[in-house]
Amino acid sequence: VTLNRMENDVSEGERIEEALRNSEKRYRALYEDNPFMYFTLDTQSIILSVNRYGAEQLGFSAEELLGRPVLDVFHEEDRESVSRRLDECLREPPGQTCGWEARKVRKDGSTLWVRETVRSVRNPGGDAVVLVVCEDITERKVAEEALQESNNRIRNILESVTDAFFALDSEWRFTYVNSEAERVLQRTREELLGKNVWEE
Numbered sequence: 001v002t003l004n005r006m007e008n009d010v011s012e013g014e015r016i017e018e019a020l021r022n023s024e025k026r027y028r029a030l031y032e033d034n035p036f037m038y039f040t041l042d043t044q045s046i047i048l049s050v051n052r053y054g055a056e057q058l059g060f061s062a063e064e065l066l067g068r069p070v071l072d073v074f075h076e077e078d079r080e081s082v083s084r085r086l087d088e089c090l091r092e093p094p095g096q097t098c099g100w101e102a103r104k105v106r107k108d109g110s111t112l113w114v115r116e117t118v119r120s121v122r123n124p125g126g127d128a129v130v131l132v133v134c135e136d137i138t139e140r141k142v143a144e145e146a147l148q149e150s151n152n153r154i155r156n157i158l159e160s161v162t163d164a165f166f167a168l169d170s171e172w173r174f175t176y177v178n179s180e181a182e183r184v185l186q187r188t189r190e191e192l193l194g195k196n197v198w199e200e
Contacts, residue, residue, distance in 0.1 A: 059107035075103035
């Protein structure tokens with residue numbers, strides 16, 4: 001009976017160990033191959049870990065990133081604001097989520113826009129660590145910039161014409177008034193935008 005009980009205890013222990021190994025494999029696969037960049041930082045913003053996808057997106061090996069200040073991979077124009085926001089996030093109670101959009105710079109010098117979600121947590125040893133999840137939003141940013149440039153070109157054309165010009169939405173509200181229209185209507189665009197043309 002004792003021998004049977006011991007064999008049952010051993011086989012139960014082996015099943016638990018196997019389940020733990022499988023769970024760790026699943027977690028590792030999710031962490032490494034998920035199409036988001038995962039970073040773990042210490043409270044001094046030094047990179048403690050990075051998943052494979054995150055390293056590949058930046059053109060580095062994980063080993064090249066470990067131990068480096070995370071600000072090193074941000075565009076120099078964004079470093080100050082990211083540093084300030086990281087500090088603010090660390091002052092929040094553990095578990096609070098912070099977020100922002102910023103540019104990172106790949107190893108080859110090209111730029112990558114990301115949306116970062118940041119949370120400080122306590123690890124089992126009691127030390128604070130910072131968990132960072134980054135989503136690549138480069139395509140969206142490029143499209144937004146192209147749209148802004150297009151709008152600026154249209155605005156420049158409409159401002160340069162000698163005719164008075166204004167645009168209305170489907171509710172007959174002013175959405176655009178050029179300089180000549182301001183002169184003819186004797187109203188500033190600030191006074192007209194969003195107002196109903198018939199009421200005005």
